Amino acid sequence: MTKILLVEDNRDVAGILFDYFESEGLELDYADNGELGLKLGLEGHFDLILLDLMLPRMDGLEVCRRLREAGISTPVLMLTAMDSKDDQLTGFEQGADDYLTKPFDLDILHVRVQALIKRFQGKVASHRLKYGSLEIDQKQRLAYRDSRKLALNPTTYSILELLCKAAPNVVTKQEIAEKIWDGEEINTDALRSHIYQLRNQLDKPFPTAMLITVPKVGFKLEEV
Template sequence: MKRVLLVEDNREIAGMLFDYFECAGMELDYADNGELGLKLAQENTFDIILLDLMLPRMDGLTMCNMLRDSGNNTPVLMLTALDSREDMLKGFRHGADDYLAKPFDLDILEARMTALIRRYRGAVAASKLEYGEVTIDQKTHKAYRQDKLLALNPTTYTILEMLVKSAPNVVTREDIAFRLWQENEPNNDVLRSHIYQLRNQLDRPFEKQLLKTITKVGFRLESGE
């Protein structure tokens, strides 16, 4: 059974989602403000978090950012009426994995949730990947550089895993986009935002940059040695 945390202050939307997903056999926990949502997310294990942007006590962006800073990599799907390009990119920069504007189709929401949960759980072997200074534990979905834990969400983890598996070869933008979104690829700004997030974790705290952009092609990983 999938366990879902819904953080949404609109009781009408919350009731609709409860009815739909309980019929689908999911278990839902609920918070009507960001502070309670953060507390529940930190104290419990969920398969996915559905997070409204405009919340009392703590907004969704702040909650998502605090989750990622604490090392929590549960998938976050933001639900919001703010659907401008900048709003979407801001959500991704704060650690969200996907973004759905209100009003939304419940079948589309469930499909996106299922894709995120599948990617998060991952059909991976209980083994480690290593390339240069980077180590990935495929069983726990944790990644390290020089033994420093990287605060990655499921999307940035997937990108780094692809880079490590292919290193030192280039991974194309098209391959990354297809792995993340299959046929429903968003615009290039969304992938760019995830790459920016990955760089912040992988390279910013260190002297040498490992993630290299190959212009008009894709990305590759250097060993750092």
């Protein structure tokens, strides 16, 4: 059964989400503060974490950051009443995979949740992908460049996997959106943030860049 960790201090919102997702056949675990949410996220095994941004004891950004630092790759969908672009980009920078502003439609939330879980579970073959100095273990969802492990969250991993499968050809922004946002309209700011994070892992520690921007089109991998 699909298992979700809900970290939300508003009991009314939590109750609504519990009723909705349990009616859809999903199992939920619950924390009403950031410290407990972090503890459960580190110790448990979840298919997805629904994480409120404004939490007592430890805010959602800190929870997300610490989970990623600990190597937890479970998808994180942030829920927040703050809807500015800076708030969203900060969430992505701390390792969130998606972002939904309150109040939200439960059916839209469900679609986002299913898309993230589907992507995280992989539906990939067990073989490895290789392009130049880049190697991807699709079964373990791990990526290496020059044998150095890259610290990728589920979204940046999925983008890199898509680019590697197509390399050296260009992958358009629309093609990335179809994989990452399940066919929804391109979230330009979110895509820019994920590409920035991917560059920090794939290119920054190395003398040459592999991730190339093709202006007004998309991105490709290039081995120099």
